[in-house]
Amino acid sequence: MSTAFYDELGPVGRRKVRWATAIGAGVLVLLVALVLKRLADEGQLSAQIWGVFLNNPDLADLILTGLVSTLQAAATAMVLSLLVGTILAAGLLSDNRFISTAVRCWMEVFRGLPVLLLIFFVYLGAPAFGVVLSAFWSLVLGLMLYNSAVFAELFRAGVVSLPRGQKEAGLAVGLTQGQVLRIIQLPQAARRMLPALVSQAVIVLKETSLGFIIGYTELLREGRTAVEYLGGQYSIAIYTLLAVIFVLLNLMISAAAAWLDRRR
Amino acid sequence: MSVVFDNMHYFVAGLSLTLQLTLISGVIALLAGLIVTTMRVSPVPAFRGAAMVYVEIVRNTPITIVFFFAAFVLPQIGVRLPYFTFAIIALSVYYTAFFAEALRSGFNSVAVGQAEAARSIGLTFSGVLSLVVLPQALRSSVPPLINVVIALVKSTAVASAFGVPELLTQMEHLANAESNAVLMILAATACIYLLITIPAGILATHIERKVAFAR
Numbered sequence: 312m313s314t315a316f317y318d319e320l321g322p323v324g325r326r327k328v329r330w331a332t333a334i335g336a337g338v339l340v341l342l343v344a345l346v347l348k349r350l351a352d353e354g355q356l357s358a359q360i361w362g363v364f365l366n367n368p369d370l371a372d373l374i375l376t377g378l379v380s381t382l383q384a385a386a387t388a389m390v391l392s393l394l395v396g397t398i399l400a401a402g403l404l405s406d407n408r409f410i411s412t413a414v415r416c417w418m419e420v421f422r423g424l425p426v427l428l429l430i431f432f433v434y435l436g437a438p439a440f441g442v443v444l445s446a447f448w449s450l451v452l453g454l455m456l457y458n459s460a461v462f463a464e465l466f467r468a469g470v471v472s473l474p475r476g477q478k479e480a481g482l483a484v485g486l487t488q489g490q491v492l493r494i495i496q497l498p499q500a501a502r503r504m505l506p507a508l509v510s511q512a513v514i515v516l517k518e519t520s521l522g523f524i525i526g527y528t529e530l531l532r533e534g535r536t537a538v539e540y541l542g543g544q545y546s547i548a549i550y551t552l553l554a555v556i557f558v559l560l561n562l563m564i565s566a567a568a569a570w571l572d573r574r575r
Numbered sequence: 576m577s578v579v580f581d582n583m584h585y586f587v588a589g590l591s592l593t594l595q596l597t598l599i600s601g602v603i604a605l606l607a608g609l610i611v612t613t614m615r616v617s618p619v620p621a622f623r624g625a626a627m628v629y630v631e632i633v634r635n636t637p638i639t640i641v642f643f644f645a646a647f648v649l650p651q652i653g654v655r656l657p658y659f660t661f662a663i664i665a666l667s668v669y670y671t672a673f674f675a676e677a678l679r680s681g682f683n684s685v686a687v688g689q690a691e692a693a694r695s696i697g698l699t700f701s702g703v704l705s706l707v708v709l710p711q712a713l714r715s716s717v718p719p720l721i722n723v724v725i726a727l728v729k730s731t732a733v734a735s736a737f738g739v740p741e742l743l744t745q746m747e748h749l750a751n752a753e754s755n756a757v758l759m760i761l762a763a764t765a766c767i768y769l770l771i772t773i774p775a776g777i778l779a780t781h782i783e784r785k786v787a788f789a790r
Contacts, residue, residue: 315690316708317618317700324618331619339625353652423725423772424765425732428743432761435750439758513635520637524736531639538647546647554640561635 350547360548363541370537370549377533378556384447384519384529388454389512395455396462401492403467418460426518429453434525446527450519458515465507469500509568513561520557530556578756579763582749589745590767592659596731596741600666601724607667608674615679618700626675633672638733641665646737658738665737666730673723681716682708715786721779725772742767 320328350356364370402414421429430453437444444452473496481491501508523532534553538546579586614626633641645665646658656664685708693707735743746764750757 315687315694316616316703318694320618328619332621335619335621335625349652355652419773419776420765420769423769423776425729425743425768427732427735428746428761428765428768431743431747431750432765435757436761517635517637520639521733523639531637531643535643543647543651546643546651550640550643550648553643554636557637557640558632558635562631 355544355547360545363545363548364552367541370541373533373537374530374552374556377528377530380447380527380533381516381519381522381529384450384454384522384527385516388451388458388519389515391451391455392458392462392515395459396466397497399459399463400466400470400497401489403463404470404492404496406488414463418463421456421460422464424457426453426457427521427524429456430521430525432456446522446525449525450522450527453521454515454518457518458511461511462508465504465511466497466500469504470496472503473499505568505572509565512568513564516561516564517557576759578749578753578759582753582760585745585749586742586763586767589740589742592739592741593728593731596659596662596666596734596739597724597728600663600670601727603663603667604670604674604727605720607671608678611671611675612678612682613704615675616682616704630672630675633669634676638665638669638730639736641669642733642737658734662731662734662737662739666727666734669730670723670727673726674720677719677723678712678716680719681712681714684715685711718779718783718786721775721782725775725779728771728775729768 318324347356354360359366399414399418402410403418405411405414430450433444433452433456434446434449437449470492477495477499478491481495482488486494519529520531522529523535526532528536530553534549538549541549611626611629614622615630617623642662642665645661645668649656649661649664689707689711690703693703698706731741732743734741735747742764746760749760753760
C-alpha cells in the first residue's frame, strides 16, 4: 500500500534515499551519543548498576513474584471480562428493546470512564456497602467493568458482520434465539474479531500495571520496592527490565494469536 | 449531594488540569504522530523501520512504565522538571504512537488511484503526500483521531499517581476527607469524565457516518 505514494526509484531517487538514510542514521547516532554521555556523566553506565541483576539473587525473586502476580491478575480479569462481555453482548443483541437499551447505556458509561477511576470505584466504593475487597479483587473487578464493555462491543460488531442467513437458518431448523447466538453466531463472531480481541488482551495485560497505585504487589510495585531499597540510581536498569518484560509478554500474546490464526 | 456542591472548586481545579494535560499533550502527540506516519510511508527504508519499531514498542508498553521513566528516571540523569511537565512528556511520548496509527488508517482509506494519479502527473513523494493524500486522509482520520483523544482524556487519570493534582487526585483527597460520602464523590467524578467522553464519542460516530456517506 505504502509503495503507492512514490514511483519506482531511479538512480537519482536511490541516491536521495542513501543520503536521507545517512542523515537519519547520523541524527540517531548523535542522539544516542548524547543520551549515553548524559548517562555516563551521571554514572549510570557503570558495571555495578547494570550488574544489579547478577549481584542480587533476591531481586530476581522479587521480579518473578511480581510477574506471577501480574499474570494472575491479567488472566483472572481476562476470563471475567470475556464471560461478562458475552452476557452483555447477548443483552445488546436481544430483541427486547428495553434490555438492549439498558445494556447499551451500561456499556457507554463504563467505556467512557478511566480504568483507574473504575478501580477506585471498587476499591473505595465497595466498603460503603460493607464489603471489603483485597487490592487484587479491586484491580480485577475494575478491569472487568471496563473491558467487559469493550469485549461486548467487539462481539456485537462480529455478530452484526455475519450474513443474515446464519441466524435465519438457525431459527429455521428450530433453534431458539439463545441457541442461535450461542451455537452459531458467537463462535463465528469470535473468530472474525480475533485480531481485535487479541489487541484488547494486550491492553488488559498493560492495564494490570495500574494495580500498583492501589497497592497490589505486581511487577511495577515490586520494581519500585527494589528501587527504593537499592537506591534511586538503579531505577534506569530496573525500569528498563520491566519495560522489556512487558514488551516481550505482549509480543508473545500477539505471536500466539497469529499462530492460532494460521492453524485454523 | 451537598458534599459535591460544597467542594465544587476542587472538581473545577481538577478538571482544569485534566483538560490542560489533554490539550497540551494532544497537540504535541498529534504533530509528532504526523511525522511518525510520514516516516512510515516514506521511500527511505530506515525511516520506515524506525517508525515501526517506535510504534510497536510503545503499543506494547504500559503507560505506567512510561510515567515511571518520565517521573523517576529523568531526575536520575539530571533532568529536574515539575511533575506536570513530566506528565506531559509521558503522555506525549505514549500517544504519539496512537495518533500515528489513527493517521495511518486515514492514509490507507484514500483510494489507491488518488496516489497513482498524482504520481502519473509527475508529483514526487512530498507532493503526493501533502497535496493529494494528506488533505483527503485527514478527513477520514477525524473519527479515529477523536477516539484517540477520548483514550487520552482517560489516560490523564494515571498522572494522579505521579503527583499531578488533576481530577482523579482531587477525587481521592475528597474521598479521604469526606469518607461518609465516598459514593457521591465517585459518582460526581464519573459524571465529569462522562460529560467529556460520551459527547466526543457521539461526535466521532456522527462524523464517521458523514465521511462514509460522502465517499
